[in-house]
Amino acid sequence: MKLNYRLYRKAKNIMFLILTLGSALAVLIPLFMIIQFVMVQGASSLSLDFFTELPKPVGEIGGGMKHAILGTICLVILGAAIAVPIGVTCGIYLSEFRKSRLSKNLKLSVDLMSGIPSIVIGIFAYLMVVVPLKSFSALAGGIALSIIMLPIIIKTSEEILKLVPDHIREAGLALGLPRWKVILFVVLKGEISNLLTGIILAISRAAGETAPLLFTAFGNMYISYGLNQPMASLPVQIYTYAISPYKEWQKQAWAGAFVLMVLILSMNLFARYILTKIKDKKGIS
Amino acid sequence: MTNYNDAKIILEAKKLEAWFGDFQAVKGITVDYREKTINAIIGPSGCGKSTYLRCLNRIHEEIEGARTAGEVLLEGENIYDKKVDVVDVRRRIGMVFQKPNPFPSMSILDNVVIGLRLQGISKRSTLLETAESCLRKAALWDEVKDKLSSMGTSLSGGQQQRLCIARALAVNPPVLLMDEPTSALDPIATAKIEELMNEIKKDYTVIIVTHNMQQAARISDFTSFFHYGNMVEHGQSSNIFTNPKEKSTEDYISGRFG
Ligand SMILES: Nc1ncnc2c1ncn2[C@@H]1O[C@H](COP(=O)(O)OP(=O)(O)OP(=O)(O)O)[C@@H](O)[C@H]1O
Ligand SMILES: [Mg+2]
Numbered sequence: 001m002k003l004n005y006r007l008y009r010k011a012k013n014i015m016f017l018i019l020t021l022g023s024a025l026a027v028l029i030p031l032f033m034i035i036q037f038v039m040v041q042g043a044s045s046l047s048l049d050f051f052t053e054l055p056k057p058v059g060e061i062g063g064g065m066k067h068a069i070l071g072t073i074c075l076v077i078l079g080a081a082i083a084v085p086i087g088v089t090c091g092i093y094l095s096e097f098r099k100s101r102l103s104k105n106l107k108l109s110v111d112l113m114s115g116i117p118s119i120v121i122g123i124f125a126y127l128m129v130v131v132p133l134k135s136f137s138a139l140a141g142g143i144a145l146s147i148i149m150l151p152i153i154i155k156t157s158e159e160i161l162k163l164v165p166d167h168i169r170e171a172g173l174a175l176g177l178p179r180w181k182v183i184l185f186v187v188l189k190g191e192i193s194n195l196l197t198g199i200i201l202a203i204s205r206a207a208g209e210t211a212p213l214l215f216t217a218f219g220n221m222y223i224s225y226g227l228n229q230p231m232a233s234l235p236v237q238i239y240t241y242a243i244s245p246y247k248e249w250q251k252q253a254w255a256g257a258f259v260l261m262v263l264i265l266s267m268n269l270f271a272r273y274i275l276t277k278i279k280d281k282k283g284i285s
Numbered sequence: 286m287t288n289y290n291d292a293k294i295i296l297e298a299k300k301l302e303a304w305f306g307d308f309q310a311v312k313g314i315t316v317d318y319r320e321k322t323i324n325a326i327i328g329p330s331g332c333g334k335s336t337y338l339r340c341l342n343r344i345h346e347e348i349e350g351a352r353t354a355g356e357v358l359l360e361g362e363n364i365y366d367k368k369v370d371v372v373d374v375r376r377r378i379g380m381v382f383q384k385p386n387p388f389p390s391m392s393i394l395d396n397v398v399i400g401l402r403l404q405g406i407s408k409r410s411t412l413l414e415t416a417e418s419c420l421r422k423a424a425l426w427d428e429v430k431d432k433l434s435s436m437g438t439s440l441s442g443g444q445q446q447r448l449c450i451a452r453a454l455a456v457n458p459p460v461l462l463m464d465e466p467t468s469a470l471d472p473i474a475t476a477k478i479e480e481l482m483n484e485i486k487k488d489y490t491v492i493i494v495t496h497n498m499q500q501a502a503r504i505s506d507f508t509s510f511f512h513y514g515n516m517v518e519h520g521q522s523s524n525i526f527t528n529p530k531e532k533s534t535e536d537y538i539s540g541r542f543g
Pocket of ligand 1: 310332334335337348383
């Protein structure tokens with residue numbers, strides 16, 4: 001009787017282990033399949049030309065996506081230039097004035113904002129920027145990307161600053177320092193590298209977005225730096241090439257997907273590496 | 286017995302009360318502090334000493350849900366008055382907290398001079414001089430003089446506490462609140478801090494919370510005994526420790542409870 005019961009309990013344990021392990025694998029398998037698939041297909045289509053050449057007309061072999069790589073970099077920088085100052089300031093407000101009524105409402109809005117589908121953000125930027133200016137533009141794309149980045153930057157900044165213990169703020173205030181100086185030179189000063197992590201995460205998320213750029217920055221086939229002109233980007237270029245009927249273009253799309261994925265994964269890993277180092281230092285898990 | 290009646294009153298609490306939410310931690314304290322004296326606050330753990338002290342420089346209100354009532358007069362002016370600039374109050378009433386709280390990600394030197402630097406003093410020689418003299422007063426100079434650029438948080442608990450004392454001294458406040466500044470220190474460092482208090486007494490007024498009865502008797506001019514958020518007794522230390530009026534004071538001093 002006793003033995004039976006013990007066996008039964010052991011069996012339950014093993015069942016549970018198999019179940020959890022199975023679910024974990026079920027999550028990992030698609031991830032590795034995607035990475036492997038893109039790697040095999042993309043790496044075989046990749047050449048140096050991909051980084052240094054512009055697209056060739058249909059039918060001609062070769063060419064690259066130099067313009068789209070540069071475009072993505074420009075759009076992401078533009079988006080970050082808008083989102084970082086606003087987002088970090090907003091995060092400071094949420095953390096340092098958390099008692100205020102506005103703070104509580106703002107927090108809810110930020111949560112809602114991060115749930116907005118990116119295609120809707122694209123449409124919004126289209127209506128607000130493209131329609132009045134009567135042209136697809138890098139500016140519209142940058143604004144759309146900044147709206148993607150904002151909630152991520154706000155949330156991470158808020159959480160990072162909330163980890164700074166209150167007694168540090170009290171120490172600063174007790175020295176007779178005005179609150180804004182305590183926030184900037186005592187609270188924020190030690191957290192700059194941590195804030196950077198949140199910014200990198202936001203940028204890597206925005207760099208891979210297609211939907212917000214489809215009808216804002218739109219895309220083109222040459223290098224252009226004009227804010228009021230359409231600008232190419234890797235995700236849109238990949239999309240355009242992937243749905244084309246031409247074999248050559250489809251191969252280019254794979255190469256583009258591979259480059260984009262490596263770019264985003266490495267940014268993510270870098271950010272996470274900094275984060276774990278910070279957490280080790282602070283002794284939080 | 287010393288006669289303090291001629292000394293000017295610099296700080297006064299009037300019916301001072303403090304709450305955490307619904308919980309009243311300080312229950313109406315009225316007392317005055319004379320200029321250039323050392324004033325000890327003693328009492329059992331949890332009786333509201335820290336909370337009371339934190340009301341005297343308006344740090345208590347920084348805690349969510351915390352509030353105060355009553356008045357604190359600094360040279361006759363109520364620091365809780367709406368017209369008063371709280372930053373100015375805290376510049377004139379310095380504080381050493383119960384738990385050492387050096388600024389992380391700041392060097393030992395920066396920890397000491399940050400107050401001055403953010404007040405706009407940037408001359409390096411002035412800052413270095415102040416740092417050295419304050420670290421010396423806090424009996425820490427010899428231990429850190431060769432590593433002023435290491436992190437403040439890399440010091441031991443007792444060293445951190447002395448760093449915080451140096452930091453508070455650097456901005457030169459006429460009134461200094463000290464919450465158990467020597468509880469983490471060895472006898473030698475404790476003696477040095479007591480020496481420091483006797484030294485700065487020439488110019489400053491010190492209010493110190495301590496669990497060390499001998500210390501209170503040794504260094505303080507006046508002593509208050511706190512119990513359950515009330516001030517049970519206040520008077521010249523020479524009286525309180527030899528001839529307490531209240532039974533509970535006597536019990537506490539003689540170690541029968543607390
Ligand atoms: N942040 C807080 N929130 C709620 N209650 C608090 C808080 N801090 C202190 N208290 C309560 O207020 C009362 C007084 O606390 P206080 O820290 O002033 O005591 P103390 O006399 O300084 O004690 P100790 O000698 O242990 O430092 C205690 O009953 C404590 O539980
Ligand atoms: Mg205390």
